[in-house]
Amino acid sequence: MSDFRLLLCTDLDRTLIPNGHQPESVNARLRFSHFCQNPEVSLVYVTGRHQQLVQQAIEEYQLPQPDFVITDVGTKIYQVVDKDWIELPDWEKRISTDWRGKNRQQLEAYLKDIDALERQEETKQNTYKLSYYVPLDADHHALMQQVSRCLEAQNIAASLVWSVDEPAQVGLLDILPRSASKLHAIEFLQHHLDLSDKQLLFAGDSGNDLHVLSSHLQSVLVANASAEVRTQAKILSSSQGHVEQLYLAGEKSKDDNGNYASGILQGVCHFMPEFCRLIESRKAK
Incomplete structure (x- = not known):
C-alpha cells in the first residue's frame, strides 16, 4: 500500500x-500549494494539455510540482521525479489495441x-490523440454520430470527447x-x-471531465463551471x-x-474532513 492517504x-x-x-479567491492557489506539500498528499494533474504546455502552466501560474501527470486527455501518463518526466509505458500498450x-x-x-x-495544431496531437476544432453553431451531437459511424466502419474502437473552449468560443x-x-x-x-476509492479525489470543470465527475470516484465540480456542465454532471451522476x-x-x-483552487479545497474538506485542519491552519497564517 502506498504511504500517502x-x-x-x-x-x-x-x-x-x-x-x-470568474474571479479567483484571494490566496486560494497559495493555500492549495501549501496543502499539496503535505507528505500524505500526492498530486496528479489531469489535463488536455501536452507535456510542454503543462510545464509552461506550472511556471506561469506558480503551481506546485506534481507527482504524476495525465496529459493529452488521458492518452499519456508520466511520473515526475525531481522534475524528470518518466512515461509509464504500460499505459500506452494498453490503449494501443483499440485502434x-x-x-x-x-x-x-x-x-x-x-x-x-x-484539425487542431500539430502540438495538440499525439500518437493516440486526434483533435479537431468545431464551430459552436454546428450540431455536435449529429457530428459525433457521423464520426463514430466512419470509425466503426473501419473497426476502430474510439472514444469521442466533446468540450468547449469558452475564451476562444x-x-x-x-x-x-x-x-x-x-x-x-x-x-x-x-x-x-494500490489505492482505494476513498483515497482519491478528482476536481474538474468541463465537458471532458464529465466521465470522471459522474463516476464512482469522489469528485468535485468547481463553482466556475458552466451551468450546462453543472446540469449534465448532476443528471449523469444521478442516472x-x-x-x-x-x-x-x-x-x-x-x-x-x-x-478554481478554492473549489478543489472545498471538495477535500467535504470528502476528507480530516484534512480540513491542514487547509485551515494555512489560511489562518
Missing part, C-alpha cells in the same frame, strides 16, 4: 488555473470529408482510443499505486447512482467563492 487529481485549465471569466494498429494519420484520412472538422473534439480517457487513466494510476460521489462547490464566503 490522498491522491489528489485535478484538471488544470479553469479548474486549478484561474483562466476563466487496431492504425495511427492518427490514418484515422484523419477516414474523416477527411466531414466539413465541420478543422470554439468547440473541441478529441478522438481517443476507447480505453483512453481521463477516467480510465486515473483508474490505471489508482491500481498502479449512474453516484450522487454521493459528486460535490458541487459554491460560494461560502467572500474569501471562499468555490471557483
